[in-house]
Amino acid sequence: MSAADDSTNTTELAPGENLAVLRKARALTQAQLARKANISLSLLSKIEIGDRALTPAAAAAVGKAMGLSMAEVQGKATVAKREEQDLVELRAALRDYDLPTDGAPTGPRLKANLATVQRYRKKVDVSRLLRALPTLLRDATGYAYTANTTQAWADLSQVYSTVYWLAARHRWMDMAELAVTRQRWAVEQKPTPMAAAVAARDRAGTYLNFGDVERGLGVVDRAIAEAQRDLAGTDQDLAICILNLRGMTLAGRLPDKKEARREADRHIRSAVAAADGLGNRDRQVLGLTAGPQNTVLHQLATYVDLGRPQEALGLVDVLPAALDGLPPTRVAPTHISMARAQLDMGDRDGALRSLASAWDVAPQLARIHPMGREVFRVLSSLHRRGNPELNRLARMAGMAL
Template identity: 75%
Template structure:
């Protein structure tokens, strides 16, 4: 890939629009796709014209008969302007996982650079993060090979986790899969139970993005058992909570909604129980946020995925307090999920307000977040008439009115 290349098949279309393009490219009628995907023709039609949102579960269902993953249906996001060269360098660093540099890396410098990357990630400065990741990955690789300590290999696995996070946010699933494979490899050089749990969580995330939620849940349940056997006390609660957060998201997207509800509630109960031991505020663990507040955000999102928007909205009586202190990486998606729930109950004005908050909190995330773009597409379609806020978000998102 040259310095001017982007990931293949990127799109600036919102997911529902992208679905219509993909269907037509394959010569399928709406009737044919609806029948093969076992979804309602009326629903498919409304999704394509912008009257209903394309949810992740439906995206996975319609993707299968077209030979596409959920991520491909939602649409791969293009690389940030001016960062194509950084993406090329990052891919090269991923290939060179066993080729450390010739010069040692000062520990203090590596720690500073990791903290900078962590800050960019929490603040959702995606383009800035992509700019520093290639060098950080090479330096962490060199340091791990040179010192060969558990701490150094854990640091490297954390960097790979961040690479996975960037790739998954853009739906660059080839890079995401490679990153989690490298992450697991790094962890196995000097295993730590927490590092193993985070690697399992990220690997399950690739199954989530491919729409293969059943296998993802199998991975999570296996990892929970391993964590319970390998850890004790607070460390065990942290690992189990991290895994349950992924578990409830996967469960919420099961096709059988009765099973989805049962499995989601099982993971929610476990996540609540383990997070209750961590105090009132969340903590950072290998680049992840874990604690009662993040359990709240995942629970709300899971209710939306389960088709229970009123249950999700019942959690939002004091949303500001619930999200206080959380990073933009958690605040913005939560407001997007609130917007989804509001749209599902017919509150178009509320959905627009929630989207506005998400864009203000983390504009770079909102631009690449598939549901943020999709909800805005439907909200703008249903409003019929433009207004200043619709116009503002249209310009920021690149989605025409």
């Protein structure tokens, strides 16, 4: 597969702009698409011209009307020319999942390399992560076959989880689906309940990106029942918290807003209860963060998806404590969620400050984050062109004002 094939349908456009291109390519008028997607013509028009942000729920609705996934509407993120070969090699390593190479590293060396890659992920150093993953995936595969221990297969499943994370961030959904399939395969070689819970959480994430939130919620609820059956104590609290964080995000995007609120509140309550059993600080498990802090951050983002920006902004007083010590992978998306809530409340200056914070914390993530790009697009449409902060972000984002 060539690098060009890997980047098919990639775009530097913000999601709302990409939606307009996709609609016109299908010879649909705004009125026709609005009717098929069951959204107002006024909203669709505002989204396309940049007066309103394209929300995940709206992206899923218009995508379904055009036979596309939510991720396709938002547009696949591009990679730099120098990174195209890394992407080709990562796809090849995914294909070779049952073809272990000779010369697998020792356990300690593999652990050190896995820790390095997890640091890249937490810091959202996407370029280094993409460069390191093909070799790590091949090394972890070889070691799992050689050692054939529960820990070796759990480590391999964690590498696949990181591949899923990278692919989902870029909306490379073919790779994301393949990664979670391989992740589940690795877990099944020497099953552990915690690794199975993380695999289910990631699988539900693919449904999230495709906009099929009902099935994603089914995956989450089944995994929660399995965790309650197979785990106890702190491990059970960790698994249930992780799964409910995914559940509240999925629930917040249900098309029926009454059902969305009910389901989101159910998962929020369950996540809070599980987090209470973990103490005052978040914990790490298989590359993920779970506990009271991350629960607050997911709650804020879910309130924004539910169209409850006032409740999201009501968490601002507890936000510093929730963000304290968490990695940029969690901090930057929270600032983007805050920016979206502030934009919904008409606070353009506050939204710009929050968006700038996201860029300063994790510029590589902010560049590819669909809502980060959307909020920037709307702010550039509504704000004064001479705003120095807006100009700075435009240069960092590579997006025109």
